[in-house]
Amino acid sequence: MVASMSAKKTLCLFVVILSLFFHLTYSLAASPLRVGVYCNKPLVFQGEDGSWQGLCVDLLQDIAVREGWELEYVPGSWNQCLQRLEAGEIDLQLAIGWSAERARHFSFSSEPVFVNWGTIYVRPDSSIKSIVDLKNKTVATLENDIHRQVFADLLQRFQITCRLVDVQQYSEVFNLLQKGEVDAGLVNRLYGSINEGHYAVERTAMIINPIKVCYAAPLGQKSVLAAIDSNLARMKKETGSVYYRILDHWLGVAGQVKEVIPPWLKWVFGVTFLFMLFALAANSILKRQVADRTAELKQANDRLQKSQEKLDLALKGADLALWNWTIGADEIMVNDRWYTLLGYEPGEFPLSYEKWEELVHPDDLKQVSQMLLHHLAGELPFYQAEYRLRAKDGSWAWVQDRGQVMEWDEDGKPLRAAGTHQDITRERQEQERQQRLEAQLQQVQKLESLGVLAGGIAHDFNNILTVILGNNDLALNELSPSSTASARIEASSQAVRRAAELAQQMLAYSGKGRFFIADINLNELVTDMGHLLKVSIAKQVVLQYHLGKNLPAISADVSQLRQVVMNLITNASEAIGERSGVLNLTTGVMDASREYLRESYLDENQPAGLYVFMEVSDTGCGMDKETISHIFDPFFTTKFTGRGLGMAAVLGIVRGHHGAIKVYSEPGKGTTFKVLFPAVSREAVAMNHRLEDDVLWRGSGTVLLVDDEETLRALGKEMLEMLGLTVLLAEDGVQALEVYRQHAADIACVILDLTMPHMGGEQAFRELRQLNKDIKVIIASGYSESDIEDKFLGKGLSGFLQKPYQLGDLQAILQSVLPDQA
Incomplete structure (x- = not known):
């Protein structure tokens, strides 16, 4: 009982x-399921017959038939749908992207429909190519769109000022962009792919925020979502299911979609009366479901972590070239920007590690490869390097490469690495330009300081030489030509003249040597020196000429140019040494750009234009970079007997002629010097030789000789008297003014030293001009004539006498200044 x-x-x-x-x-089953819908083709939209269609609609309708649901569509704008879902006025929302922020307000299906992302569109004629180009631009976005929120954060992170215009439908984004009311627009990639052909818009390579597109319900209401998850998991597992047919219908991607989440276990159907009676069986089922759900959550968490890695990479790589390297398979996947950075069409060739090595500059490859290997071995926390990649046109693009290993196997070996390439070509070019300018500035300062030193030495040296040379000259005039002492004195004078040439070379190095400018033809000068060049080189060296035709004239000093040619030829011959070799002397004309001139040894901002060049190349020993950096330094030489002034003089003469010089050399491969001089449009004059007048000119009148060196005063007095002139002496500018005031009516000319104590020549000249504006003054100095011209230009200077001088030089200058004296 x-x-x-x-x-x-x-x-x-x-x-x-x-x-x-x-x-x-x-x-x-009796209560209709209220579904929020809005216009987002092809996910959800209203057809021409008024019915709601789209990928998410078709999937939901198939699930509703299986579950016995009645659907009631509640249309509205995107904002209205979100507001109704949060207020519980609808039971389900279609086509909504998952985010952590939204997950605090709504419940989401665990099984996503697919993955979507945002894309930036511009007008076809737009210059916007990267996120940096959006600075101070206007971008249309969908209000409360998940891509809008991430895009705004991205702009703030990169400190890019950009005005966002919010609209209610994606179609309004394209409309505003087509009308030109905004500069760019942000839509999801599906809407853009389906609708971009109906508008005058163009898709860019900028990708924003990859997300999962899901179904959502009011927070805490998960019964409907659980049924949707179960059906979606089942449909994705079955090849050829209605899920793939719907995707193929709306997107044309059947058979290409991969599962985002592994399939769930089949729900237990046909629960029998036995499971409801026995708690033990029900408890067993519950435990099994909890275990399965835990496994699914772990897999979802792993996928979420990988998605976060990709998202972080996308955010860091906005407008960057992205790479993803599967190390074992040696496959490197890159985005379109990687190809366009090097001038290639996207996908023009597959990329592998071997191909990457071919593109890296040979000088950079070893260092970059070592850094990458150290990172793969775990010795560096991340990989970062700057190097050059060869572009399609053969040029070199500088990139900053950053990356790190993203996956390891169970043994800790790297499986996958990812990173970015940033184009830093402009930055490196600017950096190199600044370094080149700094080096050139240092070189100019060095030349100027050494030039001042060389000029000072030459001045004092010339004073001494003037005494020796002048006394020799006087002695020769007093001796009979048959005297045995004449030969000795002439030998002494010859040595003095060689010493004077050294002083002139020092002045030439400073760029302020004495120039007698004329319009000359370089070929004529080289041909005229043919015999001299032949005897100046070693017998085993062959000199070959390659003279260009119809060269324009250059404005130059013949003697200085001869010195350049001679120094370059002898230097090249000595570089060959005792071996047999070849010297090539080439002339020509070229249109030199500023870029070409900027690469010269000492860029002094020479203007672009037509230049006549002379090139001297040899097959000698060549030079390393260290030697080249000092080749033009005064007193630097690699020869046992050299003085180190020849090449210094070449540089000074070229600078003085506003030219440029280039040096090409490698150890064991010879050397080439190329000097360039600005061409002139005038006709070249025939070269002639200055002939000294053997007849001794004699003048009359009084000359005031002013010099602080007593020996020079005595020598000068004797020379002037030999020329028939009366001489008054003064040892500085103060004494010269006193003498002039006393004998102004008798003095026909003043020979004035430039550098003197108490009052120098420049101040004394001004004071003398105040006493007599028509006074004739000759400046005598060991400094160069160009220095004197700069100081006395337009001030009435009558002439310049270069120290050391001989009797003939003194006669010539006086004869020109005092032409009426006889």
Whole structure:
């Protein structure tokens, strides 16, 4: 009897539970499922017949038939849909992207429909290529769109000022962009792909925020979402299911979609009366479901972590070239920007590690490869390097490469690495330009300081030489030509003249040597020196000429140019040494650009234009970079007997002629010097030789000789008297003024030293001009004539006498200044 009563109670309890189950099921089936819809083709939109269509709509309708749901579509704008979902006024929202922020307000399906992302569109004629180009631009976005939020954060992170214009539909984004009311627009990639052909817009390579597109319900309401997850998991598992047919219908991607989440276990159907009676069986099922759900959550968390890595990489790589290297398979996937950075079409060739090595500059490859290997070995926390990649046109693009290993196997070996390439070509070019300018500035300062030193030495040296040379000259005039002493004095004078040439070379190095400028033809000068050049080189060296035709004239000093040619030829011959070799002397004309001239040894901002050049090349020993950097320094020489002034003089003469010089050399491969001089449009004059007049000119009148060196005063007085002139002496500028005031009516000319104590020549000249504006003054100095011209230009200077001077030089200058004296 007791057993019978217990059985009846159990049966009643089961009937009650079963009644409640069917009641709830009936209530759920009886109440329509309110679904929020908005226009986002091809995910959800309203067709021409007024019905709601799209990928997410078709999937939901198929699931609704299986679950026995009645659907009620509630249309509205995107903002209205979000507001209704949060207020519980709708039960389900279609086509909504998942984010951590939204997950705090809504419940999402665990099984996504697919992955979508945002894309930036511009007008076809736009110059916007990267996110940096959006600075101070206007961009249309969908209000409260998940891509808009990430895009705004990205702009703030990169400190890019950009005005966002919010609209209610994606179609309004394209409309505003087509009308030119905004500079760019942000839509999701599916809407853009389907609708971009209907508007005058162009898709860029800028990708924003990859996200999962899901279904969503009010927060905490997960029963409908659980049924959707179950159906989606089942459909994705079955090849050829309605899921893939719907994707193929709307996107044309059947058979190409990979599962985002592994399939769930099949729900247990046909729950029997036995599972409801026995708690043990129900508890077992519950444990199994909890375990399965835990495994699914772990897999979802792993996928979320990988997605976060990709998202971080996308954010860091906005407008950067992205690379993803599968190390074992040696496959490197890159985005379109990587190809365009090097001038290639996107996907023009597959990329592998071997191909990457071919593109890296040979000088950079070893160092970059070592850094990458150190990172793969775990010795460096990340990989970063700057190097050159060969572009399609053969040029070299500088990139900053950053990356790190993203996946390892169980043994800790790297499986996958990812990173970015940033184009830093302009920055490196600017950096190199600044370094070149700094080096050139240092070189100019060095030349100027050494030039001042060389000029000072030459001045004092010339004073001494003037005394020796002048006394020799006087002695020769007093001796009979047959005297044995004449030969000795002439030998002494010859040595003095060689010493004077050294002084002139020092002045030439400073760029301020004495120039007699004329319009000359370089070929004529080289040809005229042919015999001299031949005897100046070693017998085993062959000199070959390659003279260009129809060269324009250059404005130059013939003697200085001869010195350049001679120094370059002898230097090249000595570089060949005792071996047999070849010297090539080439002339020509070229149109030199500023870029070409900027690469010369000492860029002094020579203007672009037509230049006549002379090139001297040899097959000698060549030079390393260290030697080249000092080749033009005064007193630097690699020869045992050299003085180190020849090449210094070449540089000074070229600078003085506003030219340029280039040096090409490698150890063991010879050397080439190329000097360039500005061409002139005038006709070249025939070269002639200055002839000295053997007849001694004699003048009359009084000359005031002013010099602080007593020996020079005595020598000068004797020379002037030999020329028939009366001489007054003064040892500085102060004394010269006193003498002039006393004898102004008698003095026909003043020979004035430039550098003197108490009052120098420049101040004394001004004071003398105040006493007599027509006074004739000759400046005598060991400094160069160009220095004197700069100081006395336009001030009435009558002439310049270069120290050391001989009697003939003194006669020539006086004869020109005092032409009426006889």
